[in-house]
Amino acid sequence: MGNMSKELLREYIKEQNFTNANDILNGLKEMFRDVLQEALEAEMDEALGYRKYDGIEKTNNNSRNGYSKKTVKTELGPVQVNIPRDRNGEFEPRIVPKYQ
Template sequence: MGLWSKEQLRSFIKENNLVTAQDAQNALKDLFAETLQEMLEAEMDTHLGYEKHDMQNKQTSNSRNGKSKKKIMSEYGEQEIAVPRDRLGEFDPVVVRKHQ
């Protein structure tokens, strides 16, 4: 079985108005970039020990400090993502390494 159910796939196709193979390719390219972006955000949450805007659980002096644009190459071609930064400059993402 795949990652998505048949119903989820059909919903994805309908929501993104996928008609051609190129439409599917473009949608997968966008999905890939969005997935990487969410993985980076989750990695930052883990690094800092709290989720974004969750000040009740913040137990560190370090915090988010914007994002840096980064171009990556994948099977889907070149894409731009936004890599989160922390104030102390300690965040070293694993999903997309620095200087790659």
């Protein structure tokens, strides 16, 4: 799990109260979706040059414009994520390409 500490992982396991291997698989699928969603948000932040809810002056005329739902096929099964959109329609996520 890369940088995730064993303590953090054990706390997660304790909170989830897994009872069988399928519970763990479903937990991993949810965690995967959450990480994927955050990666998409980070890509949008990078594309626009500021984070959501930042109180800074924007340096461009583009901004966030909601989401579109997409189902991504993974080895864990289908995962539904919300793909961020921008007003100018210029955002092309790298981690989940528009047309895949």
